[in-house]
Amino acid sequence: MSNTDNSLIEFGVTGSETEQTPETGTLTEDTQSIISTRGLDVWYGDDHALQDVDMDIPKNRVTAIIGPSGCGKSTFLRCLNRMNDMVETARIEGEVRFNGTNVYDDDVDAIALRRQIGMVFQHPNPFPKSIYDNVAYGLRVQDKPVNDEIIETALRRAALWDEVEGQLDKSARDLSGGQQQRLCIARAIAVDPDVVLMDEPASALDPVATSKIEDLIEELAEEYTVVIVTHNMQQAARISDKTAVFLTGGKLAEFDDTQKIFENPESQRVEDYITGKFG
Amino acid sequence: MATVDDLTFTRGFSAVKGSAFRLACFGATAFGLLALAALLLIVTWGALGLGAAHPVWILVVLTAVGVSTGGVLAYAGQDETFKLAAISSTAAIIGGAVLGVFAVIFLLIATPNVWAAYAGASILPAVVVFLALPRSRYRISATAAVVVAGGIGATFALGTLTSIAATAKPWLLYVATIVVPLAVLVWRGVERTVGRRQATLVAGGLLVAGVLGATRTR
Amino acid sequence: MTPGLVLVFVLCLLFPLGVLAWRRFQSGESNLGLAAPFLIIGGTAIGVLVANATGFAGPEPWLDWQFVTSAHSRHPEEAGLYPAIIGSFFIMMVMAVFAFPVSIGAAIYLEEYAPSTGWRGRVVQLIQVNIANLAGVPSVVYGLLGLAIIARALRLGTGAVTTAAFTLGLLIMPITIISAQEAIRAVPDEHRQASYAMGASDWHTLRRVVLPEALPGILTGTILSLGRAIGETAPLIMIGAATTVYSPPTTLNDSVSAMPMQIFAWAGEFIADFRTGVLSAGVLTLLLAMLSMNAVAILIRNRYEQEQT
The missing domain is CATH 1.20.5 (Single alpha-helices involved in coiled-coils or other helix-helix interfaces)
Known part of the structure; x- marks a missing residue:
């Protein structure tokens, strides 16, 4: 296995650096897309979970994906880092281009891909190891050097350092739910990925922990591309630059600047959903 | 309603x-x-x-068992730390006894000379390699490789090695192959956390107790 | 018992306690409670001394040093369990070396790698059902299998250590596989997902996440199955193990007896002392061996469950 671990596939050039992130909600025209999907279809057995999705996810922005439950938003997210590979019944067609490379090409290694696209899950899932070992996990798996400095930087970026300083040997299980989730974010960004995917990261947390996570996501967008799935429309409106709305049947109903989606959506069905008429 | x-x-x-x-x-x-x-x-x-046995004899022993057990239990009821430590140490003693029976029977069947041949060819070099590569990424794999290579080597040279081992007393073989490496590992562990003096005391005590224990019970 | 072996036994006896005391010392916990078992043992010893000093008649134990260090004899006072004890533990060790890696490997494959869909999935399901059924097959049937295939077809010899070890190994494999599977299944899927999402391979995930978390459960299952194997008699009778041997086995091909076999032989002796005293001593030895292994297994599990919460 170590062979495949080391054969990291280089993904295409990341293009010219964009200027410093402007305020949330606005988008400059020169933003590049880092991930683009074309005609993406997903089936789970006979169930058509995602239908013909075309989407361009901008680099160094927060992209929110909203929609009613069962609309395929988590499925979409899991296509981006090929986590659906582990579902035996899943069948995927179409393209997901990450920096120009189709990640479903035969010569792309899913393991190498996931090293550049990190993920945070709905329920905080730290390993039953120490806080230090949790953050170091990705580095060790990827044969990268581990030192206290890298661990501290990751924990600082995840806004957790002040709360766990001096007790990194403690079990991650002793942390509160919100702290555990920030630890999971620290674990994901410790390996310095390009993109961080978040699957309803705050839905299992209380309001205070949620607002901390939201603040954190806005800060993360300065360095990373964040794609966040949420069922909470206010959250999407608060933190994202772009919003995609999936409606039933796994179809992308609308994808545009967050402001436009929430104030003046093109489609009537999206407006109904946003205003709470259904969903 | x-x-x-x-x-x-x-x-x-x-x-x-x-x-x-x-x-x-x-x-x-x-x-x-x-x-x-x-x-x-x-x-x-x-x-x-x-x-x-006479009933009085049984009664006296039962009283002693009851008093000591009851005393420990009563104290454990008040002190949670004591209770947890008591349970773990009982488990450790039982586990140690089971381990000891297995080890003794294994060594009985293996005979001292054969054991010493394998231990000398694989375990001792493995401990040396393990200690020589403290922070290397290859520490575990190198140690394992030495164990395997030593085992294979000992199998081929078993006759020579056992005849060398036969020149020493069995207890000396056990001290050399078990007590000495253990003392070195303990010294290493204690030294890192507590200090050199204490480490030397603990490891030296272990070594002396081992030698004395092995020679005195003869 | 040579002095060297006494040394080894004492080292093994005190090793877990030493590790425990060291860990507690490092984390700054009080080590007072570690004295508890010694207090009880010491209290009992003082009680025996006092009772002997009273001058009243003491017991005449059948289970004593002589009993565990001598072989069967025509005189009950001189009879002992030594070759059978060695035989039993020898069988256990050979069995563990062969059965546990296979069982744990099978459990890992079935839980982590085996396909769950399509016709391959159905084959795996069939295997699963069969393992569950095998766990319930009477042990005497395993004895027949051992006699026909291991002793005769593979020519490992009737009543030899390897034959006994392989037969008992087959007997405990289904139980060990099932318990190891349960331990592996108990590792939350979220931890595997987290590991894969970090760019870990199957092997990394297994080695760094799944196995460390499942290890206490796997260990518990294997020790409990050792406890089951040590008391098995029927398969040993079927493969032609001797009821009584006078010298312990020293090689894998030696004729072997086991504790339950010797106990069974004593139950049919003509002299009454064999059927009462010696038999009880044998049963108690067997029970002590089995119960202490089970106690270790249960305590490992409890400790693990405490850490989980």
Whole structure:
């Protein structure tokens, strides 16, 4: 296995650096897309979970994906880092281009891909190891050097350092739910990925922990591309630059600047959903 | 709408059924425990030949056991830390005894010379390699490789190695292959956390106790 | 018992306690409670001394040092369990070396790698059902299998250590596989997902996440199955193990007896002392061996469950 671990596939050039992130909600025209999907279809057995999705996810922005439950938003997210590979019944067609490379090409290694696209899950899932070992996990798996400095930087970026300083040997299980989730974010960004995917990261947390996570996501967008799935429309409106709305049947109903989606959506069905008429 | 009758319903026949079931479950548990206790008691009685003992003798011993066990239990009831430590140390002693029986029987079957041949060819070099590569990524794999290579080497040179081992007394072989590496590893572990002096004391004590224990019981 | 072996036994006896005391010392916990078992043992010893000093008649134990260090004899006072004890533990060790890696490997494959869909999935399901059934097959049937295939077809010899070890190994494999599977299944899927999402391979995930978390459960299952194997008699009778041997086995091909076999032989002796005293001593030895292994297994599990919460 170590062979495949080391054969990291280089993904295409990341293009010219964009200027410093402007305020949330606005988008400059020169933003590049880092991930683009074309005609993406997903089936789970006979169930058509995602239908013909075309989407361009901008680099160094927060992209929110909203929609009613069962609309395929988590499925979409899991296509981006090929986590659906582990579902035996899943069948995927179409393209997901990450920096120009189709990640479903035969010569792309899913393991190498996931090293550049990190993920945070709905329920905080730290390993039953120490806080230090949790953050170091990705580095060790990827044969990268581990030192206290890298661990501290990751924990600082995840806004957790002040709360766990001096007790990194403690079990991650002793942390509160919100702290555990920030630890999971620290674990994901410790390996310095390009993109961080978040699957309803705050839905299992209380309001205070949620607002901390939201603040954190806005800060993360300065360095990373964040794609966040949420069922909470206010959250999407608060933190994202772009919003995609999936409606039933796994179809992308609308994808545009967050402001436009929430104030003046093109489609009537999206407006109904946003205003709470259904969903 | 719930009437008063609905709310007090569980005090009637249903309550009788519930407590009868609870009693039956308790009875089943108690029966199982009692049966096991009776079996153990009969076997222990016969195995220790307690039938030959005078009742006063048994009474005195039972009192001593009761007092010491009761005292420990009573103290453990008040002190949670003590209780946890007592449970883990009992487990450690039982586990150590099981481990000891397995180890002794293994060494009995292997015979000292064959054991010393394999241990000298694989375990001792492995400990050296393990200590020589403290922070290397290859520490574990190198140690494992030495163990395997040493084992294969010892199998081929078994005749020579056992004849060398036969020149030493068995207890000396055990001290050299078990006590010495253990003392080195303990020294290493203690030194890192507590300090060199304490480490030397602990490891040296282990070594001296090992040599004395092995020679004195002769 | 040579002095060297006494040394080894004492080292093994105190090793877990030493590790425990060191860990507690490092984390700054009080080590007072570690004395508890010694207090009880010491209290009992003082009680025996006092009772002997009273001058009243003491017991005449059948289970004593002589009993565990000598072989069967025509005189009950001189009879012992030594070759059978060695035989039993020898069988256990050979069995563990062969059965546990296979069982744990099978459990890992079935839980982590085996396909769950399509016709391959159905084959795996069939295997699963069969393992569950095998766990319930009477042990005497395994004895027949051992006699026909291991002793005769593979020519490992009737009543030899390897034959006994392989037969008992087959007997406990289904139980060990099932318990190891349960331990592996108990590792939350979220931890595997987290590991894969970090760019870990199957092997990394297994080695760094799944196995460390499942290890206490796997260990508990294997020790409990050792406890089951040590008491098995029927398969040993079927493969032609001797009821009584006078010298312990020293090689894998030696004729072997086991504790339950010797106990069974004593139950049919003509002299009454064999059927009462010696038999009880044998049973108690067997029970002590089995119960202490089970106690270790249960305590490992409890400790693990405490850490989980």
